[in-house]
Amino acid sequence: MIASIEGQRGMPRPKPPFPAQSGLWGKPTIINNVETLAHVSRILKVGAEVFKSIGTKDSPGTKTFALTGHVANTGLVEVPFGTTLREIVLNIGGGITDDAGKIWKTGFKAVQIGGPSGGCLTEEHLDLPLAYESLRAVGAMVGSGGLVAMNQGTCMVSIARFFMEFTQRESCGKCVLCREGTNQLLALLDDVIEGRADAGTLELLEKLGHAVQVGSLCGLGKTAPNPVLSTLRYFRKEYEEHIFEKRCRTGRCKALLSPGINEVKCKGCGLCIKACPTGAITGEKKKPHHIDAELCIKCGACATACKIHAVEGI
Ligand code: SF4
Numbered sequence: 001m002i003a004s005i006e007g008q009r010g011m012p013r014p015k016p017p018f019p020a021q022s023g024l025w026g027k028p029t030i031i032n033n034v035e036t037l038a039h040v041s042r043i044l045k046v047g048a049e050v051f052k053s054i055g056t057k058d059s060p061g062t063k064t065f066a067l068t069g070h071v072a073n074t075g076l077v078e079v080p081f082g083t084t085l086r087e088i089v090l091n092i093g094g095g096i097t098d099d100a101g102k103i104w105k106t107g108f109k110a111v112q113i114g115g116p117s118g119g120c121l122t123e124e125h126l127d128l129p130l131a132y133e134s135l136r137a138v139g140a141m142v143g144s145g146g147l148v149a150m151n152q153g154t155c156m157v158s159i160a161r162f163f164m165e166f167t168q169r170e171s172c173g174k175c176v177l178c179r180e181g182t183n184q185l186l187a188l189l190d191d192v193i194e195g196r197a198d199a200g201t202l203e204l205l206e207k208l209g210h211a212v213q214v215g216s217l218c219g220l221g222k223t224a225p226n227p228v229l230s231t232l233r234y235f236r237k238e239y240e241e242h243i244f245e246k247r248c249r250t251g252r253c254k255a256l257l258s259p260g261i262n263e264v265k266c267k268g269c270g271l272c273i274k275a276c277p278t279g280a281i282t283g284e285k286k287k288p289h290h291i292d293a294e295l296c297i298k299c300g301a302c303a304t305a306c307k308i309h310a311v312e313g314i
């Protein structure tokens, strides 16, 4: 068995036939998503003119969005093109929630629209009628119809990284700019999140993002940098805070946290000293303790050990 596997090394993997050449029953087959087929049946039933009377001039008909994230009601939402983000997220979605699922009236921060290669939109876009043309104009897209609502506790740099990691994994590797560029974008985002970035990182992220868009062959590479470019466009301040102030306003980027002991709260019980694996904490019994930032590896064990939550910033 091993010999036969060894013998196959370097051999090109056999490619499955394209459905357009040989699909169902070995015949040429058209692959379309269910939504398209559902529309076809409706158009045949009601007629093209009636179908086109719904939606906008350039985006007629309806669209099904997969609404998820920090909203009270998640699920599939079919609305006419031209419906606003406010209607979908705040009315149909029932409003923004906090991490515990409770309604957070002022908690709206952003939506990621169009799936992993889509773009992030902000509060200023809440009244934007959702359609192919309007989304393209603000650097987003309808895409797969994914719509992820995010509350104020969401770090937009981490979100860009999350989606970039997905598209990077999906790259088939044929084009250098998609294969290597998405990898480098991911590394640059890691630099921002882990505190290694400088002013040049922002410029590089933008330049490389545009280069990947231009130099990629298919839609995956052309849209992969969207989450990075749209968050840079609408949430640049958050990138700048990570880079220049070494802080993440949401506390999600652990590498940028610097734990400290609140001297007013601390009772000097010493539990944190016992929990700390690096000996970073010192203090006399019944007196406020201190953390040596040089020795601290930000593991969070002290915060877990402290029963009165005197350890802050982690
Ligand atoms: S752009 Fe498309 S074809 Fe090129 S490497 Fe990326 S996924 Fe492959």
Ligand code: SF4
Pocket: 259, 275, 276, 277, 278, 279, 280, 281, 291, 295, 296, 297, 298, 299, 300, 301, 302, 303, 314
């Ligand atoms: S975060 Fe970890 S390493 Fe840092 S002081 Fe607390 S227990 Fe020690």
Ligand code: SF4
Pocket: 261, 265, 266, 267, 268, 269, 270, 271, 272, 273, 288, 289, 305, 306, 307, 308, 309, 310, 311
């Ligand atoms: S466990 Fe909390 S209260 Fe006790 S010494 Fe550490 S920080 Fe202070």
